[in-house]
Amino acid sequence: MPRRLLAVLVAAVVVAVGAVVVLRLLGPGTPLAQALARAPEATSRASWTDWAAVRRELGADVGPGSSAGEVEAFVDDAFARDLSSMSALGTSAGVIHDELGFSPATIAWELLAQSTDGAVEVIGLGDQADTDDVADRLRAGGWSEPEDDEGVWVGGPDVLAGVGPGLTPELQHVALVGDDLVLASDQVPYLERAVESARGDADGAHVLAHLAETLEEPLAAAVYDGAYACEHLAMGQADADAQSEADQLVEAAGGVHPLSGFAMGVRRGGDVRAVLEVEDADDAAQDAEARARLAAGPAPGQGGDFSDRFAVEAAASDGREVVLDLVPVEGSYVLSDLTSGPVLFATC
Structure with missing residues (x-):
């Protein structure tokens, strides 16, 4: 090989390796994956709304100048399109908008990250609100101001009740990180740990972040680790007759393997993507075929057939991930209905 060509090839490899290293250092690229990477490492399930x-x-x-009624009407419209079911702010959007200075009408995104230890609401304010204004409103609302700018504003149930009805308990205690990030939880110690993750001082939920990348940029999504998915989507939640029917359907489809992760999201235009991660890449192709067959047939425990709710547009595998692209039937609520069990095509 001529030296000049060899040098060019070596340089290209160096550039490519360097690009990979840079990408790894920068972390995941989609907004959902970035948010998960800043959530506590112990997160086992997450709910996302962009x-x-x-x-x-x-x-x-809608925006900062909208009335509470206009904000609530917008959330109702989002609900009708199955785009608000993952939100912890939707049930009290008008109150939050008026009293705290942010809401679904103004924020960039919202992530509710939950684990067996606690839960934290992570909110990206975007460019229509700022943490200084939120701090002023927390102070006026009765939250106790921290000594550190990124410390915890301590409230509690009485403070929350004084702000207005219907507020999620996660807003009891609040932390403001940087210029545009709000974290909230009903537990002060868990919130303090979450702030460390958000700052990058502690590991984030990178395993879930990697899984979420395959959803690309969903408008709304749920992401579960394997233990949570296998418990809460399992056919074990169905009655005995439904479990017996499910066993026969799984056997007829060729069997499936346990999941190590699950994600589902509504994408632009309304289509839904489900990502089911298996433990061994060698099993993914078989699972893609079997789970696609299950997703096109009866829905024991849910009632009727899955085809009453959606059509399976495509099924494929990539590494350990099985990807099902679904086209919902008009008026169906695929994301909100099928992120809790029993869900046959997501069985372990």
Whole structure:
């Protein structure tokens, strides 16, 4: 091989390796994956709403100057498109908008990250709100101001009740990180740990972040680790007759393997993607075929057939991941209905 060509090839390899290293250092690229990477490492399940994308999808003309009624009407419109079911803020959006200075009408995104130890609501304010204004409103609302700018504003149930009805308990205690990040939890110690993850001082939920990458940029999504998925989506939650039917259907489809992760999200235009991660890449192709067959047939424990809710547009495997692309039937609520069990095609 000529030296000049060899040198060019070596340089290209160095550049490629360098690019991979840079990408790894920068972390995952999609907004959901980035948010998960800043959530506590112990996170076993996460609920995501990209409110900025939802506003664009619905053509919603809401913002900081909107009334509480206009904000609530927008959330109702999002609910009708199955785009608000993952939100912890939707049930009290108007109150939050008026009293705390942010809401689904203004924030960029929202992630509720939960584990066996606790839960934290992580909110990206975007460019329509700022932490200084939120701090002023917390102070006026009765939260105790921390000594550290990124410390915990301590509230509690009485403070929350004084703000207005219907607020999620996660807003009892609040932390402001940087210029545009709000964290909230009903537990002060867990919130303090979550702040460390958000700052990058502690590991984040990178395993879930990697899984979420395959959803690309969903408007709304749920992401579960394997233990949570195998418990909460399991056919064991169905009655005995449904379990017996499920066993026969799984056997007829060729069998499936245990899941190490599960994610489902609504994408632009309304289509839904499900990502099911198996423990061994050698099993993924078989699972893709079997789970696609299950997703096109009866839905024991849910009632009727899955085809009443969606059509399976594509099924494929990539590494350990099985990817099902689904086209919902108009008026169906695939994400909200099928992120709790029993869900036959997500069985372990």
